[in-house]
Amino acid sequence: MGILGATGAVGQQFIALLGNHPWFKVTWLAASERSAGKRYGDLAWRLPVDLPADIAALEVDTLQAGKGPELVFSALDSSVAGDAEIEFAAAGHTVVSNAKNHRMDPLVPLLVPEVNADHLALLPAQKKQKGWKGALVTNPNCCAVPLAMALAALRQFHPTRVLVTTLQALSGAGYPGVPSLDATANVIPYIADEEEKIEKETKKLLGTLSASGSVEMHPMTVSATATRVPVINGHTESISVGFEKPVTHEEILEAFTAFVGEPQKLRLPSAPPRPIVYLTQNNRPQPRIDVERDGGMSVHIGRLRPCAILGHKFVLLGHNTIRGAAGAAVLNAELMEHRKAHS
């Protein structure tokens, strides 16, 4: 299996997650011309876990479609992902991408296995209409993943309005990312394009597959404000939500704790035991304490209480580089691999 964009922050996170994976083995690393030809272990490794020796020994290849293995994860920067991912999919690769470029394409599944595993049914039409030999599947923005998971648990109550303010970690900006003079002891109340992504992608994730084989957006309204805070990993979201009809506190609590999806039923290797962990202490979830639980694949929720305006409010925490990026893509690939093996 290969990784496109293996040298960046998300690329490194892919390697950290896949170094010991029971199904996938990293055998091919591709990146821009600048890194191509170098031994991967000679490039700057910045994660607090050690780089596996066999991956360190790999030579970085160029981004040449058709060359690497069939399955490739894309951690490409959006400045190159647009064209490159199409080339790889066209050439026969299954591209499991974290890039934003094709997420809203009507023929590309925007997938969170606990939320909309059925959207994979878009792939035959994708293949046909795009004329690709391979396929392209994407995972959402780092804030949209956990938000969509929380809303999927509540889907039965028909959410109509979702107002969210995010407090996002520094690792979400990649490396070098946010200058320390901007980040230290500060809040930056703006992240380019983030609010639009959260608002749109959440509606596609919860959308339904129509008879005609396309995704119909969920009709709810989402309004987002995105801020950056000096946290290393873990996006916190302050969420207010309104429903079509009155729902009780207990019904929501029960829905959160009872929630499971395909990954749990299929026991996929990266599936957390519970997709949503509800914490009862009144000052949780907290990024520094909670974000790494279950390998960073659970969404943590706390402080469920009435919202005088929309109905209910709560606080959510998701690991942005794992559940919100590399881990999301790995889980997507595991679901696809399982489907392939059992089809």
Add this chain to the structure above:
Amino acid sequence: MGILGATGAVGQQFIALLGNHPWFKVTWLAASERSAGKRYGDLAWRLPVDLPADIAALEVDTLQAGKGPELVFSALDSSVAGDAEIEFAAAGHTVVSNAKNHRMDPLVPLLVPEVNADHLALLPAQKKQKGWKGALVTNPNCCAVPLAMALAALRQFHPTRVLVTTLQALSGAGYPGVPSLDATANVIPYIADEEEKIEKETKKLLGTLSASGSVEMHPMTVSATATRVPVINGHTESISVGFEKPVTHEEILEAFTAFVGEPQKLRLPSAPPRPIVYLTQNNRPQPRIDVERDGGMSVHIGRLRPCAILGHKFVLLGHNTIRGAAGAAVLNAELMEHRKAHS
């Protein structure tokens, strides 16, 4: 003029603001038994400005009502402010308090001079019904002050629903306050009692003085989520607001920039030139860059844009220990002093 609770974090901020004040001179410092009898300059001073030498030389007195000067600022902890402030007001002092205890008392003005200077008209009834020789005036919670100022600028449009998520600075918790192991690289999504204070006090601040001489709460609904972030000074608020009738972006912008109140008209010493400073850069306001402007007495607003749910949304920044605490009380005292001098 005196300070009750002179040794705590807010007490120190009072001294920093009043050390050079054109109207008021600090001549009396009172605190708990633990500090009484000591030279103020021998106690721990923690602000990044130097303690004035004449104040350092003062001996700390006990909290004995009737003993100090007529005007006293109260920076007392809520555990003692309840009774102590009543004793001082009863004994003839004018108590200008930052404590939360009496803020919601129907006979006690909860005052922000730009917002509700007319609420000072409660004082004659207070004197009569309480039987006090003196008076008690309070300033609101550190998040409610700037929120009420923003809403006062928009009062003419009749705000009906206000949804706010705060990102609050560490100095808001006093000293020693938040342990560094909780604060560092973390978000704590809970501050005890804070959400209730924001929701209630904002409605009293924007309330109207009825014919019968009491404050009628403003009918809008306020829903707050309070979080703590690793910032030293400056509370950021992500605010969505809805109005009775449609209002345009330009009308709101114009209302923010045109807003002035009594302190500006009367040129009170601590009045900022503009109570609201609107910043046009898309990544502002930021606590580390903006919070100290105009001596920390301005409210900074930015990112005004449509909210798909409530109508409009924006980001606000207020200096929590100055505009949200000690500076708020000083401005209250200046307004009262001016009224006295011109009555």
Add this chain to the structure above:
Amino acid sequence: MGILGATGAVGQQFIALLGNHPWFKVTWLAASERSAGKRYGDLAWRLPVDLPADIAALEVDTLQAGKGPELVFSALDSSVAGDAEIEFAAAGHTVVSNAKNHRMDPLVPLLVPEVNADHLALLPAQKKQKGWKGALVTNPNCCAVPLAMALAALRQFHPTRVLVTTLQALSGAGYPGVPSLDATANVIPYIADEEEKIEKETKKLLGTLSASGSVEMHPMTVSATATRVPVINGHTESISVGFEKPVTHEEILEAFTAFVGEPQKLRLPSAPPRPIVYLTQNNRPQPRIDVERDGGMSVHIGRLRPCAILGHKFVLLGHNTIRGAAGAAVLNAELMEHRKAHS
């Protein structure tokens, strides 16, 4: 096995390390009257790993000597450890302590198994002269542990002068510890008693057991400056060292990487594979990236280079709550357990 002072920061670290230990099982938790009688899981747990369910279910007992199991780890605060540890040792417990109180007692081994495993030979004399049924063994200060390990690797070259400046993590001050207003974006150039502990304990650790059965301090001179920096875990030390005779860069490097001690030879469960990990990148070790490697039990060293004054200088990093506290005590207990089993 039991833990004295189970509710504090070091007590929690003991539980995190021992929850899954192959030799030791936590069956008894003791703490001050304030916590006694409560279920351990109902007290505040602050570590980013989950509290094991079987330990959560334990009821906290009082600090009653003679009551718990034979082996007890002491995470007691120094204000109570002095008397309490003597009572437990006298009553027949083997007390493996992290407290500072008895470290410099000539009859109490101050133990780092890689450095001075032979100092355990003090125990028979301790038993006899103290009249204790049990025993007391201590581990050093969190900065002295890794410093002594680095110097032990160089012992053959006869270090004579050691000048060290520490940059210590917040977790070293326990909980609540350093107020966030002091810690955030700041350096505090003072930690009470720390410099004296580093200077004295390092000399005892490297001291030799004399014929008469007491420890003779190592004759080197140690001069320390201790500072606090806003890091969560991991004490960094900037060290200059001089030797009796000239030593080459290569000899030191070789000594660091070749260094092993009793724990490695005996394959004790908590022994890191290499006690000293030398990092060749010029900007390492760094607490955030390196401190958790090998479960926090390795000492990381980097930047070995000439010191124009003393001869050689380098930078060292040790995990203060693991290798410098709870993990140090666990390794001490493992060494003692092994000796007992093989004697």
Add this chain to the structure above:
Amino acid sequence: MGILGATGAVGQQFIALLGNHPWFKVTWLAASERSAGKRYGDLAWRLPVDLPADIAALEVDTLQAGKGPELVFSALDSSVAGDAEIEFAAAGHTVVSNAKNHRMDPLVPLLVPEVNADHLALLPAQKKQKGWKGALVTNPNCCAVPLAMALAALRQFHPTRVLVTTLQALSGAGYPGVPSLDATANVIPYIADEEEKIEKETKKLLGTLSASGSVEMHPMTVSATATRVPVINGHTESISVGFEKPVTHEEILEAFTAFVGEPQKLRLPSAPPRPIVYLTQNNRPQPRIDVERDGGMSVHIGRLRPCAILGHKFVLLGHNTIRGAAGAAVLNAELMEHRKAHS
């Protein structure tokens, strides 16, 4: 007066310091092609003080020697300062530079007015031998400035050995500088070239002007370790110093507090009242509390105590972008201006 490299971090600090200067008026801003032609106020301003309106209105010029005013401050990056500063000096400008490039040139004064005002005597020889119509004067590295000031106060005791470990602020790396993912809750034990600069520049600063008109390096030995810590402004230095003959604690303390230099005698506008402020509290100086005192131009010292190895040790704090960069250059220019006016 002009500023070369006006758009970078140090360039902005020059503007903040010179916006209101009694002698100098900023009339010309020069920068790289990228910014040339733009209105200065349209470029990103990142300091927490407002950009003066008259300077905001200036159009940025290219780095064209001979074009701007006679006096120019250089905040140029070292990648361009080498040639550019020579061109400006050759063309008749008096270049007062913060760049590192020419600091160790035997004909270029490396100047701290309190330390070696007499080194300005190099200028006639510089003019003659270089064939320049103008002149070039430099200020030292941000750590070398305060270290040299502390040593200058002790010069009479003949320091022979100086061992220093620095804990340097983020602003020392400019903008964007250190990525926040590297800086947050971390220590980076390396700053490129920093240790060499501290070791060499300190010896030149304390050097003596020989009969032949060149600077003879001070014979002391300096050994430095430089680290980066998550502090915004203010470099802390842990310093041990040895002297030719025994010196008492009191003699050093007296020397620190009695120290004054040319700027104080001449009452230069940027001169702090006392170049060295000795703080008696045992946990000071601290960057967040002390660094801005006296406009950032004082050096703060504390914790003077015996060093068992070198004799004495203490902790020092200097404002790296003011006393260690832009403020240092401004003071240099003030000294030169005063000499010119009184010659």
